[in-house]
Amino acid sequence: MRMRTLDAVYQHIKENDPETCLTKTGLYYLVRRGEIPSIHCGKKRLIAIEAVEAYLAGEPLPQPEPEEVKPKLRCIG
DSSP states (O other), X not given: OOEEEHHHHHHHHHHHOTXXXXXXXXXXXXXXXXXXXXXXXXTEEEEXXXXXXXXXXXXXXXXXXXXXXXXXXXXXX
């Protein structure tokens, strides 16, 4: 997946479709509501370009592979 900041994703959308009605604020609200998945990296929020394109095309969003959960051990004493 190509992870980018909100500004970079918006620029990508505008380059591919200059007549889009989606604004940067609209994209921000879709991410904030969780309709488009994102991750935090420090102070930045990273978004997969593929997820935005799938959302706009009305396709199901790509799901990440589930990670194996390993139990954590604690030291006692």
